[in-house]
Amino acid sequence: MIFREVEDPDLIAKARRGDVEAYNLLVSRWEKRVFNYLLRLVSNREDAMDVSQDVFLKAYQSLPKLDDPARFSGWLFRIAHNEAFSLLRRKRPEAELAGEPRPADLNPRLLPIELSLAVETALGRLSPDQREAVLLKVYQGFKFEEMAEILECPVSTVKSRLYTALDLLKATLAPMHKTALRGES
């Protein structure tokens, strides 16, 4: 169990009063999660870094509008979602020129790093909406209702995107599943 002397809502209250150091501490708690979420969405480290900075700047400027500090994480990821999709919309022609991502080379005997890369490639095959649903649920642990708030859509849409994505991932990663099962038996 991780004991925190100061909880996020305390830091938010201090940051709202202009305490920049309190905000920096809050940023340090969330920046890696936000960066990784953005990295998987925009697929570029520099873009993810730039957008992360924009997200935390916008969050700082909008802190007075945050109604419930206990819901900071969902609110923060809502800003991150908006910024990421704004970038994706601006870069769409470039992305279309780049074409479809290459299929993953799913060698049945993968090292952990290769497995990680295979998962990354499989995620890259999903549509941005589907990928984001997986990121928010599997990697960020949000509940369906929280995801619906972040994405501003009904829970049914969240489930539809996530379930379709899981079916596609299951099919893509199936060769590894079989190998893993054979390895266990």
Added chain:
Amino acid sequence: MSCSFFDTKPESKPDWKAYVLRELGQDAHRQAEAHLATCSICHEEVATLRLTLDTLSTLREEEMPRRIAFVSDKVFEPRWWQRVFSPTFAAGALVAAAILIHGLVGTGRTSQDQVDAAVTKAVSQMEARHVQEIQAMYEQLDVRNKQVANMYHNAVLSR
């Protein structure tokens, strides 16, 4: 291959994806578990879903290229003597001096074009100084960012 139990009443088939994602209510979760204990087909479906989630969890979490930090505005607030020697103040003083000199030394027939030229020159000088100052500020920030990144990197390595 599908589960024969739910073939007859598909409306009551548990949402297995919600089950593995821990999104079912308590009652629905208990019912699902009871069925899983007796049905190998549904058990395999759930096992495949869990394996997919396990595989997804192997995705490495990336380190950030650099940390994000904000600096208090007060740091950038200039002191009184910096205000006096600021480019804006200097440019303003230059413009005022140009107008004064024209007023004192000039023939009294200074055209509007000459005044405009003096103002344009002073403004361009001010803008050039601004650009230089901003560039210097960016360079300083870049150096500080690298120092912080190195400190962070070393701290991570020493863990």
